[in-house]
Amino acid sequence: MMSVLVYTESENGKFKKSAFEVASYAYAVAQQLGTTVTAISFNADSNDTLGTYGVTKVLNISNDSLKTFNAKAYAHAITEAAKKEGSQVVIVSSSTDSKYLAPIVAAKLKAGYTPNVVTAPDNTSPFKVKRTVFSNKGFAHTTISTAIKVIGVSNNSFGAIENNSTATAEDFSPALTDADFATKSVEVDKVVGKATIADADIVVSGGRGLKGPENWGMIEELADVLGAATACSKPVSDLGWRPHSEHVGQTGKPVASNLYIAIGISGAIQHLAGISASKIKVVINTDPEAPFFKAADYGIVGDAFEVVPKLIEKLKEFKAQNA
Amino acid sequence: MKILVCISNVPDTTSKINFTEGDTKFDTNGVQFVINPNDEFGLTRAMWFKEKQGATVHVANVGGAATEPTIRKALAIGADEAIRVNAEPKDGFYVAQQLAEVVKNGGYDLVIAGRESIDYNGGMVPGMIATLLDMNFVNTCTCIEIDSDTVTATREIDGGKEKISTSLPLVIGGQKGLVQESDLRIPNMRGIMMARKKALTVVEPIDATAATTDVSFDKPAAKGAIKLIDADNIDELINLLHNEAKAI
Numbered sequence A: 001m002m003s004v005l006v007y008t009e010s011e012n013g014k015f016k017k018s019a020f021e022v023a024s025y026a027y028a029v030a031q032q033l034g035t036t037v038t039a040i041s042f043n044a045d046s047n048d049t050l051g052t053y054g055v056t057k058v059l060n061i062s063n064d065s066l067k068t069f070n071a072k073a074y075a076h077a078i079t080e081a082a083k084k085e086g087s088q089v090v091i092v093s094s095s096t097d098s099k100y101l102a103p104i105v106a107a108k109l110k111a112g113y114t115p116n117v118v119t120a121p122d123n124t125s126p127f128k129v130k131r132t133v134f135s136n137k138g139f140a141h142t143t144i145s146t147a148i149k150v151i152g153v154s155n156n157s158f159g160a161i162e163n164n165s166t167a168t169a170e171d172f173s174p175a176l177t178d179a180d181f182a183t184k185s186v187e188v189d190k191v192v193g194k195a196t197i198a199d200a201d202i203v204v205s206g207g208r209g210l211k212g213p214e215n216w217g218m219i220e221e222l223a224d225v226l227g228a229a230t231a232c233s234k235p236v237s238d239l240g241w242r243p244h245s246e247h248v249g250q251t252g253k254p255v256a257s258n259l260y261i262a263i264g265i266s267g268a269i270q271h272l273a274g275i276s277a278s279k280i281k282v283v284i285n286t287d288p289e290a291p292f293f294k295a296a297d298y299g300i301v302g303d304a305f306e307v308v309p310k311l312i313e314k315l316k317e318f319k320a321q322n323a
Numbered sequence B: 001m002k003i004l005v006c007i008s009n010v011p012d013t014t015s016k017i018n019f020t021e022g023d024t025k026f027d028t029n030g031v032q033f034v035i036n037p038n039d040e041f042g043l044t045r046a047m048w049f050k051e052k053q054g055a056t057v058h059v060a061n062v063g064g065a066a067t068e069p070t071i072r073k074a075l076a077i078g079a080d081e082a083i084r085v086n087a088e089p090k091d092g093f094y095v096a097q098q099l100a101e102v103v104k105n106g107g108y109d110l111v112i113a114g115r116e117s118i119d120y121n122g123g124m125v126p127g128m129i130a131t132l133l134d135m136n137f138v139n140t141c142t143c144i145e146i147d148s149d150t151v152t153a154t155r156e157i158d159g160g161k162e163k164i165s166t167s168l169p170l171v172i173g174g175q176k177g178l179v180q181e182s183d184l185r186i187p188n189m190r191g192i193m194m195a196r197k198k199a200l201t202v203v204e205p206i207d208a209t210a211a212t213t214d215v216s217f218d219k220p221a222a223k224g225a226i227k228l229i230d231a232d233n234i235d236e237l238i239n240l241l242h243n244e245a246k247a248i
Helices: A017-033 A048-052 A071-085 A096-109 A217-226 A234-238 A269-275 A304-321 B037-053 B065-077 B092-106 B125-133 B189-197 B234-244
Strands: A004-007 A037-042 A057-061 A089-092 A112-117 A127-133 A138-144 A149-153 A168-171 A184-190 A202-206 A229-232 A259-263 A280-285 A298-301 B002-006 B009-011 B033-035 B056-062 B081-085 B110-114 B136-147 B150-157 B160-167 B170-174 B200-203 B212-218
Touching: A004 A017, A004 A071, A017 A037, A017 A048, A017 A089, A017 A149, A037 A071, A057 A071, A071 A096, A071 B136, A089 A096, A096 A112, A096 A149, A096 B092, A096 B125, A096 B136, A096 B150, A112 A138, A112 B092, A112 B212, A127 B212, A184 B150, A202 A217, A217 A229, A217 A259, A217 A304, A280 A304, A280 B234, A298 B234, A304 B234, B002 B037, B002 B092, B002 B125, B009 B065, B033 B037, B033 B065, B037 B056, B037 B065, B037 B110, B037 B136, B037 B170, B056 B065, B056 B092, B065 B081, B065 B189, B065 B200, B081 B092, B092 B110, B092 B125, B110 B125, B125 B136, B125 B170, B136 B160
Parallel strands: A004 A037, A004 A089, A037 A057, A057 A168, A089 A149, A112 A149, A202 A229, A202 A259, A259 A280, A280 A298, B002 B056, B002 B110, B056 B081, B081 B200, B110 B170, B136 B170
Antiparallel strands: A112 A127, A127 A138, A138 B212, A184 B160, B009 B033, B136 B150, B150 B160
16 A cells, blocks of 8 residues: 655745645545555745654655646646555645646546545545535535545645654656646736635635725724734625635635634625635624524624724734733 | 537525435425536636637536526527537546547637536536646636637636636636626527527537545534624623634
């Protein structure tokens, strides 16, 4: 039985939080299969931290042409690594980049691919996983019948679990060609120094109840105090008050944060589906009949323009005391 | 330019999701089926290429005869012809193999599929078609411009966007942004009448196997009751979030 391969994502040389979660997941699968975990990393400053989450071997790629994510080239490298390691299971995250490359890897390896997996495999023979379907309105228990399996782990579902090992890195140089770079990145326009919806522990989200884009200052301030990412409902993005990349819900980005704070969002079924994987939900809305009150853990019936500034003030005090 | 828009027949976004036959099948009882929203954005963008750049637009779906109303709707919106691969969509890999065959036989320059279908959320069909046919591929695509064979596209990334240059032949996984929500078209009577006369070709599937099987389904556990906090008692909310929920 050859090692479980895990793609550990990094950005500017630092591993993302999801890298430790997928490494932990890979370790759980490896335990079930009686094997070890090999990670593949691209231009990481140091691979040592991966050992903390159960990785024993790292295929380390140092290649300037891979500094910016390129789905086809990365997929080629991961496929080559899987073949070299004889891996029967390849683990990726649910980031936008992982979801871009996973189908390419799966098609190259003639592997079955299940994204949005929320728990360790129920069984490894047949290989059976639990994944979200119908935009979090249901779960499917899915068997994968191919020799090689590609598993996409849902963000913030399995968690990062320490399993102290020592990761030994070895240099890996996949045989990339120009064809792997036929689709090129020209420019990346990304918020820097701020949590993203995909990675954030806390997401603060605003809806039409905020009345206009000029009122987003308090949403951003609340997010700053909490170290949270900002998000919005579909009508807000449709009205152009906020960019598409902040739209969360069934046809927007899914949210799986620890804490989701909905302000002035009524809670349409499509919105609730997209955010339901979040662990704790708070709603602030003037309308006590808003459907969000049925889906949330904590709620305040009140005017956002009065409640949110008070919440910001109190949170600042709380943060100062608990710093 | 020949464009193929791959459409998935999915439950309307407002549908209540239930399972039947001992939780082994999705319960379609009372469910309204629609064009997958991510596909509809792509279809509407394809109409732009048809009207502004003279593209020919075909739509394809893998499904039984029951999906034909959804396919006819795509024709009523303005697609020129439709192809239905007469097979149940067993899984994403199976569907991708069937659609790759359609793409190969039709000689399409651009294949537009949704970044994922809102039923099984696999998000794998466009990437697999591209890989099976060695075409270029842009996922979570929110903007596409084509000048002869040169393509400029934008894709959504976590926390922002990325501008991409590539070339035809190309597959995109599309989503909102390709066109605005307000640009989506509701078929008018003329479109619906014309759609009846347009070709809807039924082809038999190629021999392909599925890689995955959904053995059973279940639903998330019911939620506990909400705790309401008085708007004048923000301290209590912070206390609960800190001590009870351990979320801050």
